[in-house]
Amino acid sequence: MAKRLAVVDVERCVDCLLCAQACARRFGEGGLARSAIAVRSAGGVERGFVVVVCRACDDPPCLHACPVGAIEKGPVGVRVVLDRCIGCKACVAACTIGAVRWDEGGGKPVICVHCGLCARFCPYGVLALEEVEGG
Amino acid sequence: MDRLLPRVLRVDLTRKRSWVEERPDLFRDRLGGTGAAIELLHELCPEGADPLGPENPIVFAVGALSALYPLASKTVALFKSPHTGNLGESHCGGRTAFALRLAGYGALAIEGRSDVPVYLSIHDGGVRFRDARTLWGMGSSVTVGRILRDVEPGSGHRTILRIGRAGERGVTYAAAIAETYRHFGRLGLGAVLGSKNLKAIVVSGQGAIPVAEMGRYQKLYRELHERAVRSDLMKKYHELGTAQNVGPLNEMGALPVRNLQATRYPEEPAFSGERLAQGYLGRRLACAGCPVACIHLAALREPHPEEPYFYKTTFVSYDHEPLYALGAMLGVEEAAGVLKLIDAVGHVGLDAMTAGVVLAWATEAFDTGLITERETGGVRPRWGDVAVYREMVRRIADRDSEFYRVLGEGVRAAAARYGGAEFALHFGGNEMPGYHTGPGALLTYLAGARHSHLDSAGYAVDQDLLRRGEELAPPDLARRLLAEEARRQVLSSLVICFFARGLYDFPTIAACLGALGDDWDEGRLRNLGAEVLRRKHAFKVREGFRLATLPIPERAMTTPAPGGAVDEEYLRQALAEMERWLEGNDGLEG
Ligand code: SF4
Ligand code: SF4
Ligand code: SF4
Numbered sequence: 001m002a003k004r005l006a007v008v009d010v011e012r013c014v015d016c017l018l019c020a021q022a023c024a025r026r027f028g029e030g031g032l033a034r035s036a037i038a039v040r041s042a043g044g045v046e047r048g049f050v051v052v053v054c055r056a057c058d059d060p061p062c063l064h065a066c067p068v069g070a071i072e073k074g075p076v077g078v079r080v081v082l083d084r085c086i087g088c089k090a091c092v093a094a095c096t097i098g099a100v101r102w103d104e105g106g107g108k109p110v111i112c113v114h115c116g117l118c119a120r121f122c123p124y125g126v127l128a129l130e131e132v133e134g135g
Numbered sequence: 136m137d138r139l140l141p142r143v144l145r146v147d148l149t150r151k152r153s154w155v156e157e158r159p160d161l162f163r164d165r166l167g168g169t170g171a172a173i174e175l176l177h178e179l180c181p182e183g184a185d186p187l188g189p190e191n192p193i194v195f196a197v198g199a200l201s202a203l204y205p206l207a208s209k210t211v212a213l214f215k216s217p218h219t220g221n222l223g224e225s226h227c228g229g230r231t232a233f234a235l236r237l238a239g240y241g242a243l244a245i246e247g248r249s250d251v252p253v254y255l256s257i258h259d260g261g262v263r264f265r266d267a268r269t270l271w272g273m274g275s276s277v278t279v280g281r282i283l284r285d286v287e288p289g290s291g292h293r294t295i296l297r298i299g300r301a302g303e304r305g306v307t308y309a310a311a312i313a314e315t316y317r318h319f320g321r322l323g324l325g326a327v328l329g330s331k332n333l334k335a336i337v338v339s340g341q342g343a344i345p346v347a348e349m350g351r352y353q354k355l356y357r358e359l360h361e362r363a364v365r366s367d368l369m370k371k372y373h374e375l376g377t378a379q380n381v382g383p384l385n386e387m388g389a390l391p392v393r394n395l396q397a398t399r400y401p402e403e404p405a406f407s408g409e410r411l412a413q414g415y416l417g418r419r420l421a422c423a424g425c426p427v428a429c430i431h432l433a434a435l436r437e438p439h440p441e442e443p444y445f446y447k448t449t450f451v452s453y454d455h456e457p458l459y460a461l462g463a464m465l466g467v468e469e470a471a472g473v474l475k476l477i478d479a480v481g482h483v484g485l486d487a488m489t490a491g492v493v494l495a496w497a498t499e500a501f502d503t504g505l506i507t508e509r510e511t512g513g514v515r516p517r518w519g520d521v522a523v524y525r526e527m528v529r530r531i532a533d534r535d536s537e538f539y540r541v542l543g544e545g546v547r548a549a550a551a552r553y554g555g556a557e558f559a560l561h562f563g564g565n566e567m568p569g570y571h572t573g574p575g576a577l578l579t580y581l582a583g584a585r586h587s588h589l590d591s592a593g594y595a596v597d598q599d600l601l602r603r604g605e606e607l608a609p610p611d612l613a614r615r616l617l618a619e620e621a622r623r624q625v626l627s628s629l630v631i632c633f634f635a636r637g638l639y640d641f642p643t644i645a646a647c648l649g650a651l652g653d654d655w656d657e658g659r660l661r662n663l664g665a666e667v668l669r670r671k672h673a674f675k676v677r678e679g680f681r682l683a684t685l686p687i688p689e690r691a692m693t694t695p696a697p698g699g700a701v702d703e704e705y706l707r708q709a710l711a712e713m714e715r716w717l718e719g720n721d722g723l724e725g
Contacts (some may be wrong), residue, residue, distance in 0.1 A: 016424065016425055024343070027343075029345060030203045031202060031345060032343075039291060044725035045314065045315065123369075
């Protein structure tokens, strides 16, 4: 059964960035360069946070925007075919919620693959994998 | 060791120049943090430097584990302190360590003085000197943060450090504020930044950090994460935060109240951790890379002075130390009052702890007639009178008259000018922290590098001995404190949060470094700790510090701690032992 990463209780987010770090470790490195998830304050930390991550659109604008077909539908969400990508950032502009992150070093997009590793390291249950409806 | 960590970003404000210097020696042999920063300070700070002169450098440093392992989330700042005239060391959480490390630097060293107010904007490997004349003199440090948030890039992975009015005007215990609720509080970093005409520093970075052995690293990370998340450490710091200490300290008679005239309130103070959590807690926050989230924000709701049914909701971060200093020390009775004072102090950018002890001294000096309304400008300081204290905070930050100017240099200066040395609660010029537990705590304040409770946890040793009904001979206590202090130099070189000290024993640290490709063992770590401690002491001695002749505040001796009044002779003997060790070269038992 396919599962999608969801932000289930953003009120409990404490801005520790452990989720973003966990995501980056998928690539065998520390830091945040290729993390697909971002946490930002909602206008000052006292207002709380927003967790920006791919929502796995049914009909993904990022995919349609790509001029060379480097973004394909995945089991959930999308997959970036890196050697087809020409680094034009059209996907970045197309995703309304800003979930396409940019790897400056590699000059390529980074998009969540809904693996849920981040959720395992969130100490406060902000993130979880959810069944995709009808999936 | 990865090739990014040894990069030291050097900034010369006078010439508006910046460059990167590779210092693999410091980061390989010293791991970074305090260990690296003290060497840079020895190199960059000329002997006898004026702390508020352009020659005083500021060194920020992170360590080999920063942004890689849980709770390695702090940044250390070293400088010559304008408050004590000696070594200044301050630690801060927030996002500073993350941002510096992911920007590709192990340290940032700032020298010189700008001709006009500027702020530094450090992104994508570039350093820009930006005009800060509009920000200079702004009423609140919170507003400054808000403006920079809007005009600077890097949202989500940046740090915004800034000073308030107190720092601009050279109050010697002005703080630097990170992310609104985190502080480089002690020893006057804010004043040093102010003296350089440097209003703020914004750093962002989201680089990758190479890891030598990913499998080992992942496994260790997972284990440490699990332990941090499941341990009591996490639970107690997350739930009530350090404010949980207020109640128990009060109960055991170790909470300094009204300038340490007393050590407890008759009942649990209204600002104890439990009572604040029930009545005020609004949100919790974490430093980047820390699962504990001990930062507690109270939501303080105040009615508008004129408009009915209008409220102002202010968020105020509280911790044990500000609650002690701006609550207990001043005899404040209600929780909202303490929160208001913490807020006032944060707005102008003063160190909360020092400010509280200064106001407490002023209150007692007023009570005993050493100062009158002539000095205070018509203000009548009175225990628990929050409105008056708020007014005094404003005047101290503005350096409004001769009296407030002197108060802006701490209780040592105030007592030298107006008398009352016997109740001026400072240790080597630095004001007392919030634990009157016994000789261990007092020795920590006297001999620690920061004269702070976090140096060697003397307060914890005191409580441990009390529980066991034991007493230690002065040299034994001295060695026990030194051993812990030496161990903490390793933690502060890696800049691991001291709350995680139970998580990171030497074998664990060696394993963490091993996964990064660095070969360390317990013995080598132990030596490093002792060496860093001695290097700090050498800097202090160079700048005129003498342990043997350090004045000990009489009040700390006459007001009994839970185990009874502390004997000066006992402290002197322990200090002599510490000095012998710090200036010699024999080892310590772990
Ligand atoms: S990256 Fe954005 S546009 Fe693409 S699938 Fe995810 S949410 Fe939709
Ligand atoms: S689900 Fe996986 S890919 Fe997506 S943000 Fe989390 S860790 Fe990254
Ligand atoms: S790990 Fe959880 S609490 Fe921490 S920043 Fe991510 S979502 Fe927020």
